[in-house]
Amino acid sequence: MKATNSTGSIRRSNDFVIKFANVNGSGSASANELFARAIMRMGVPVAPRNIFPSNIQGMPTWYEMRVSSAGWLGRRGGCDLMVAMNPQTWDRDIAEIETGGYLLYDSTRTLPRSRFRNDITVIGIPLTELCNCEYTDLRQRQLFKNIMYVGALTALLDMELAAVEQLIADQYRGKDKLIEANINALKRGYEAATNALPCPIGLRVERANGVGDRIFVNGNDACGLGAVYGGATVAAWYPITPSTSVIEAFTSYCRKYRTDPDNGLARYAIVQAEDELASIGMVIGAAWNGARAFTATSGPGISLMQEFFGLAYFAEVPAVIFNVQRGGPSTGMPTRTQQSDLIACAYASHGDTKHVMLFPEDPYECFTFGAQAFDLADRLQTPVFVLLDLDIGMNDRLCQPFDWDDQRRYDRGKVMSAEELQAGRNFGRYLDVDGDGIPWRTIPGTHPTKGAYFSRGTTRNAYAKYSETGVDYVYNMERLRRKFETAKKLVPAPVIRRAAQPTRYGAIYYGSTSPAMDEAFALLEEQGIHVDTLRVRGFPFADAVIDFINEHDYVFVVEQNESGQLRMLLVNEGEVDPKRLIRVLHYDGTPITAAFISGRIADTLAAHKVTPIRKQVAS
Amino acid sequence: MTYLVKPRLLLDAAPKNALGYTKRDYEGAISTLCAGCGHDSISAAVVQACFDLDIQPHRVAKLSGIGCSSKTPDYFLGNSHGFNTTHGRMPSVLTGAALANRELIYLGVSGDGDSASIGIGQFAHAMRRGVNMTYIVENNGVYGLTKGQFSATADKGSKNKRGVVNNDTPIDLVALALQLGASYVARSFSGDKEQLIPLIKGALRHRGPAFVDVISPCVTFNNHHGSTKSYDYVREHNDAVNRLDFILPRDQIKTTYAPGSLRRIVQHDGSILLLRKLDTEYDPSDRVGAMNHLQERHAIGEIVTGLLYVDSSSEELHRYLNTVEKPLNQLGDAYLCPGSKALDALNASLR
Numbered sequence: 001m002k003a004t005n006s007t008g009s010i011r012r013s014n015d016f017v018i019k020f021a022n023v024n025g026s027g028s029a030s031a032n033e034l035f036a037r038a039i040m041r042m043g044v045p046v047a048p049r050n051i052f053p054s055n056i057q058g059m060p061t062w063y064e065m066r067v068s069s070a071g072w073l074g075r076r077g078g079c080d081l082m083v084a085m086n087p088q089t090w091d092r093d094i095a096e097i098e099t100g101g102y103l104l105y106d107s108t109r110t111l112p113r114s115r116f117r118n119d120i121t122v123i124g125i126p127l128t129e130l131c132n133c134e135y136t137d138l139r140q141r142q143l144f145k146n147i148m149y150v151g152a153l154t155a156l157l158d159m160e161l162a163a164v165e166q167l168i169a170d171q172y173r174g175k176d177k178l179i180e181a182n183i184n185a186l187k188r189g190y191e192a193a194t195n196a197l198p199c200p201i202g203l204r205v206e207r208a209n210g211v212g213d214r215i216f217v218n219g220n221d222a223c224g225l226g227a228v229y230g231g232a233t234v235a236a237w238y239p240i241t242p243s244t245s246v247i248e249a250f251t252s253y254c255r256k257y258r259t260d261p262d263n264g265l266a267r268y269a270i271v272q273a274e275d276e277l278a279s280i281g282m283v284i285g286a287a288w289n290g291a292r293a294f295t296a297t298s299g300p301g302i303s304l305m306q307e308f309f310g311l312a313y314f315a316e317v318p319a320v321i322f323n324v325q326r327g328g329p330s331t332g333m334p335t336r337t338q339q340s341d342l343i344a345c346a347y348a349s350h351g352d353t354k355h356v357m358l359f360p361e362d363p364y365e366c367f368t369f370g371a372q373a374f375d376l377a378d379r380l381q382t383p384v385f386v387l388l389d390l391d392i393g394m395n396d397r398l399c400q401p402f403d404w405d406d407q408r409r410y411d412r413g414k415v416m417s418a419e420e421l422q423a424g425r426n427f428g429r430y431l432d433v434d435g436d437g438i439p440w441r442t443i444p445g446t447h448p449t450k451g452a453y454f455s456r457g458t459t460r461n462a463y464a465k466y467s468e469t470g471v472d473y474v475y476n477m478e479r480l481r482r483k484f485e486t487a488k489k490l491v492p493a494p495v496i497r498r499a500a501q502p503t504r505y506g507a508i509y510y511g512s513t514s515p516a517m518d519e520a521f522a523l524l525e526e527q528g529i530h531v532d533t534l535r536v537r538g539f540p541f542a543d544a545v546i547d548f549i550n551e552h553d554y555v556f557v558v559e560q561n562e563s564g565q566l567r568m569l570l571v572n573e574g575e576v577d578p579k580r581l582i583r584v585l586h587y588d589g590t591p592i593t594a595a596f597i598s599g600r601i602a603d604t605l606a607a608h609k610v611t612p613i614r615k616q617v618a619s
Numbered sequence: 620m621t622y623l624v625k626p627r628l629l630l631d632a633a634p635k636n637a638l639g640y641t642k643r644d645y646e647g648a649i650s651t652l653c654a655g656c657g658h659d660s661i662s663a664a665v666v667q668a669c670f671d672l673d674i675q676p677h678r679v680a681k682l683s684g685i686g687c688s689s690k691t692p693d694y695f696l697g698n699s700h701g702f703n704t705t706h707g708r709m710p711s712v713l714t715g716a717a718l719a720n721r722e723l724i725y726l727g728v729s730g731d732g733d734s735a736s737i738g739i740g741q742f743a744h745a746m747r748r749g750v751n752m753t754y755i756v757e758n759n760g761v762y763g764l765t766k767g768q769f770s771a772t773a774d775k776g777s778k779n780k781r782g783v784v785n786n787d788t789p790i791d792l793v794a795l796a797l798q799l800g801a802s803y804v805a806r807s808f809s810g811d812k813e814q815l816i817p818l819i820k821g822a823l824r825h826r827g828p829a830f831v832d833v834i835s836p837c838v839t840f841n842n843h844h845g846s847t848k849s850y851d852y853v854r855e856h857n858d859a860v861n862r863l864d865f866i867l868p869r870d871q872i873k874t875t876y877a878p879g880s881l882r883r884i885v886q887h888d889g890s891i892l893l894l895r896k897l898d899t900e901y902d903p904s905d906r907v908g909a910m911n912h913l914q915e916r917h918a919i920g921e922i923v924t925g926l927l928y929v930d931s932s933s934e935e936l937h938r939y940l941n942t943v944e945k946p947l948n949q950l951g952d953a954y955l956c957p958g959s960k961a962l963d964a965l966n967a968s969l970r
Contacts, residue, residue: 040970215969225965231955233947234718236711257957265943267954269718271936274744278711281704281741285715288702289680289723290948293715307705315702401966404959410952443948444680444700444716445723449644452677454693456703466648466693 009121010100011202014044014069014210016080018153018203021093022146023086025057031146032063033396034171035153038164039067040216040398043208047073047515049395049591054241054334060089071210073398074516075591081203083149090115102201104149104156121201125152125192134188144185151189158200160207161190215363215401219392220296222363223322224249225402226370227294228257231410232320234293235270236282238301241334242390243324246296276301280308280319287318288455290415290443292374294320299328299341302348309383310349313480315455316430316439318377318384318413321345322370325389327589336589337390339511342565345385346539351458352477356487357385357539361514362392364399365537369492371404378413380487381441389560391512391591414440421450429453429464430476437482484540491538494545497521499530506552507584507601508545510536510566512591513558519594520601529602531556536566539573546574549581556601558584560592637673645669645676647697651690657809657835658688658757662695664812665726665755668819669696674724680716681726684709684738687764688730688757688835696726707738710745710754714936717750720946721937724823725752732762735771735790742792746799746828751935753822753829754801756792757809759837760848767840774848780840791917793927796830797910802933803829804909805926808857809836818926827933834922858921903929 010016022028029050036048047066053059066076081102084093097103099119105111107124116122127148131141154164165183172178193199223246227235237247251270258267273279279295286293297305302323312319325341327333345357356376358369369386377384414434416427421442427450430439439462442451453464458476461467499521509517517533524531534548549555549570557567564583571578584600586592633641645666650659669679676698683689685706692701704712713727727745734742734756745754760773769777772792773785796804803825807815815833822829836849902908909928916923943950 211970213966213970215966217969229956229962231952233950233955234715236715257961258955260943263943264941266941267943267947267950269937269940269942269947271714271718271748271940273711274740277708278714278741278744281708281711282715282718284704285682285702285712285717286719286948287715288712289716289719291715291719293719308708311705401969402962404956404962406959410956442700445678445720448675448677449698452698452700454701454703 008100008119009102009202010080010098012080013204013206014067014208016067016203017076017078018065018067018081018083019079019093019096020063020065020083021086021089022061022063023088024052024055024059024061026085026146027143028061028085028146029063031143031150032065034147034164034167035150036065036396037216038150038154038159038167039065039205040211041163041167042160042205043211044069044205045071045073045210045398047075047395047397049075049391051590052335060086067205069208069210072515072519072594074519075593077593077595083153085149094120102203104152106145123156123197123201125149125189125197127152127189130188130192134185144181147182147185148189148192151186151191152193153189154186155190155193155199156197156201157203157205159205161187211398213401214398216396216398217363218245218394218396219360219363219366219388220245220324220394221249222366222402223296223370223386223388223393224251225253226367227320227322227374228253229367229404230292230320230371230374232292232294232374233268234283234286234291235268235295236273236279236286236293237270237295238273238276238279238297240276240298240301242326242394243296243298243301243322245394246322246324276304277308280305280312280321283319283321284308284312284317287312287377288315288444292318292320292378292410294322294374296322296324298324298326298334299344300330302341302344306349308349309355310351310353311457312383313349313353313355314351314457316381316441317455318374318381320373320377320384320386322386322388324393325387333589335390337512337591338560338587338589339387339389339513340561340563340565340587341387342561343563343568345387346569348383354484354540355383355385356380356491357387358491359510359537359539360386360388360392361511361535361537362397362399364402366392367402369537372492375411376487376490379411379490380438380483381413382483382487387511389512414438416440416442416446416451418447421447427451428462430460430479431462432479432482435482436486437479437484438486439479488540488542491540491542493542494537494548495535496544496548497533497535499532500525501530503530503532504553505530505605506532506534506548506555507558508534508536508548508555508566508570509558513560513597516592516594516597517558520597523594523598524601527598527602529605531601539569541570541573545570546576549574549576552580554580554582556582556584556604558592558597560586562587636670638675640670640676642666642670644698645696647692647694650694652687652694653763653839655838656687657759657833657838658691659694660809660812661755661757661815661833661835662691664815664819665695667812667816668823671816672820672823674823678722679724679726680713681728682709682713682716683728684730684733685764686730686733686762687837688728689733691757692726692728707733707736708741709733710738710741710750713752714745714748714750717752717936718940718942719948721751721942721944722946725750726823727752727754729754729756730770731756731758731760731772731792732770735792739771739790743795743799746796746801746830748828749800749802749934749936749939750828751826751937753819753825753831755819755822755831755833757835758792758832758848759835759840760789761837761840763837763840772848777848791913792830793832793923794910794913796828796832797906797913797928800828801830801928802827802930803926804928805830806832806834806922806924808834808924810854811857811924814859814924821926821929825929825933827930827935856921857924858916859924903927904931906930
């Protein structure tokens with residue numbers, strides 16, 4: 001056991017980045033998550049990110065954890081403490097450590113001095129040796145090695161051992177054997193560090209009060225829960241990373257909340273379809289028949305569902321689609337985050353289609369928008385896309401606790417009842433009787449002789465009778481346009497944040513870019529660069545989005561794709577002069593950072609040789 | 620102009636079923652298919668079957684894909700909701716609809732191009748999933764709406780109107796349905812009402828995936844010498860394995876069938892299927908036997924018609940999913956939303 005100290009070591013409390021380099025399939029993810037949660041339990045904001053390969057076993061995987069007393073939850077970049085457990089990636093992992101940073105490694109096998117760096121503190125613990133002494137079972141040796149390094153870190157970072165023990169007890173409640181074994185491994189690691197190493201190191205976790213009542217959950221879980229609260233009864237899906245866990249969450253929450261207590265029967269139906277075409281087909285069939293239905297998918301699935309999106313749009317069938325975005329195409333970066341499906345969703349399908357989209361920024365909004373999507377889909381009788389991405393979907397994120405108003409009732413939209421039909425109310429399936437572009441619908445099986453209709457694409461008139469007449473087609477398209485106008489007022493409004501001083505500059509962003517943008521805003525303010533920001537939460541764009549652009553001379557559009565897809569939509573839908581929208585694009589598959597955003601904005605302003613000129617304020 | 624309302628003659632004398640409906644109440648818009656199209660006979664058979672079974676017209680949901688056959692649901696059961704979906708994808712939409720409301724009767728209408736070519740995947744998976752439905756394929760071996768291309772059921776060696784020979788091996792949907800777990804598998808011929816109507820009735824009353832392949836020659840593109848799906852070819856090569864009569868429990872057994880040649884099958888709803896076995900060796904409860912029989916006949920160029928297989932103890936998707944009895948689309952907020960208290964507890968577990 002050894003620790004070599006370098007001079008000028010980083011000394012920071014509650015503000016650093018720790019990164020775990022592991023081999024995937026080794027059980028490291030749950031140990032790393034346990035460690036993150038332990039830091040959160042000490043009241044210190046933490047933002048972990050799982051950087052994993054499209055593989056089950058044997059390939060490199062990293063778990064990057066930002067500890068930030070200021071509460072910044074975006075990726076920072078760099079690494080102050082590397083827990084290097086994967087020989088395959090040793091060299092690049094060592095190279096990534098900041099000067100003055102720390103390395104924790106398994107010193108069972110002696111490594112030549114040349115494999116280390118002089119400007120970092122190297123901490124070796126013979127984890128394999130310890131495990132081999134302690135356990136005979138191979139699987140246990142592997143799993144408890146992970147818990148052991150968590151124990152060692154608890155000592156090295158001066159954390160409360162009792163807090164971690166309590167966490168283990170909470171996580172395995174009711175499974176006493178597991179609790180005992182895990183706590184034992186934790187303690188062995190803790191003792192190994194305290195006995196042989198100068199604990200603590202320069203990085204510390206100190207109890208604080210920075211978490212409040214926030215919860216720690218990932219966006220996919222929150223989407224699944226949102227679907228339960230939103231009243232979804234039918235889910236049809238096809239496995240695809242990174243969306244699969246949306247359905248897994250929906251399944252487990254349904255088992256918990258939707259099992260009839262009297263007879264154990266399910267108040268839901270979940271079908272794993274043969275492909276994405278069938279998934280969306282089932283969703284549309286169920287929604288046409290009056291159930292709330294959804295699917296969860298990612299880019300390739302969105303491509304496969306295109307024809308059906310058009311049918312649902314024109315036949316005016318509600319549907320909710322959770323799209324957890326990733327890189328494309330089929331074999332493209334499936335485990336890396338991106339916001340690159342906006343255009344594919346906004347104008348999905350052939351013909352003149354346009355779709356409603358929601359952009360949650362964190363798990364809280366995944367839940368809220370997830371539930372709201374079902375009301376919107378029913379109200380508007382159209383597909384609604386909830387666009388999150390891998391960064392929010394698959395990483396645990398601190399966010400405000402989920403809330404629900406028990407007075408709230410589902411908005412099932414304009415559904416004509418048997419009584420209304422019986423009373424002789426005029427029913428024209430595609431007739432705009434209310435002026436908002438939204439027609440009335442009937443659910444199959446409602447009335448013996450009234451209200452039945454034959455659903456098809458656009459070859460029909462307002463009464464759903466077959467027609468290829470131009471007048472009927474144009475009437476329908478104009479009504480759909482009015483319906484889209486109605487949607488503008490129903491999607492979540494944008495969130496505007498004003499800079500400390502009035503400014504000619506604005507920035508627009510959405511979704512998982514939020515935490516990095518929050519931090520970038522603060523960084524820019526520190527530099528005296530004032531930029532108002534607007535977070536888009538829905539499409540079609542509310543008038544406030546376009547007004548915001550018009551209020552500013554230049555607006556940065558910050559996104560995580562290569563082509564500037566939100567910018568395209570703004571130009572196209574808002575008829576904004578493209579020259580006024582400056583791209584800030586990050587698309588290498590890693591989550592965007594505050595340093596990147598603030599750097600790009602500051603550089604752009606400098607390159608234009610413009611110092612932010614404050615608008616004259618009429619007093 | 621199919622949206623013209625059919626002239627509704629007041630025929631007081633028209634026979635009514637137990638619900639007080641006349642056959643007209645089960646009809647739809649006027650067909651726009653070619654004069655003499657076999658599909659119209661199938662539509663008429665559906666009307667007759669629903670009338671005879673006293674089915675409430677609005678309790679049927681009819682779904683189809685794309686093609687001539689898929690247009691037909693507009694031409695029957697005008698008081699039922701219908702959905703003309705996308706090409707080859709009707710099975711998934713029907714599956715979703717069936718999930719939403721287990722109480723309706725689901726009738727899927729498709730064609731050979733729609734089911735055997737573009738839709739072979741969805742056809743297969745709907746069968747193996749056990750969806751409670753009647754799935755009718757109006758099989759003519761040809762694409763009518765796009766004017767005469769071969770479909771995947773076109774026989775090897777058959778010629779199209781331009782004399783082009785099809786060299787691809789045909790897909791027999793009946794054989795596939797048997798292999799994939801359909802629990803009611805039949806084949807008929809659009810020109811044979813006597814056989815077709817009872818087969819459709821049996822399918823409508825069956826629980827689980829019921830498949831009826833109806834050979835329905837295309838009068839315009841595939842009714843010529845060289846096509847194995849022409850009227851003449853089928854009439855000459857048709858080999859009916861049994862004759863099926865469908866009798867509701869309240870309606871006693873007809874006497875035209877000699878007891879020795881009857882096979883009695885009790886379905887889930889208590890309704891009884893009576894089979895007249897022309898081939899005395901034939902056993903419709905034997906899936907493997909059905910597959911063998913089909914293949915043997917196929918090898919000598921014959922088309923087996925009749926009820927090839929029925930599993931009278933079949934189950935369906937809702938049973939597998941263990942869903943509540945009440946249709947999912949009728950569950951109210953209180954049954955679906957766990958509420959704020961549950962959420963508070965969940966929040967506490969996420970800290």
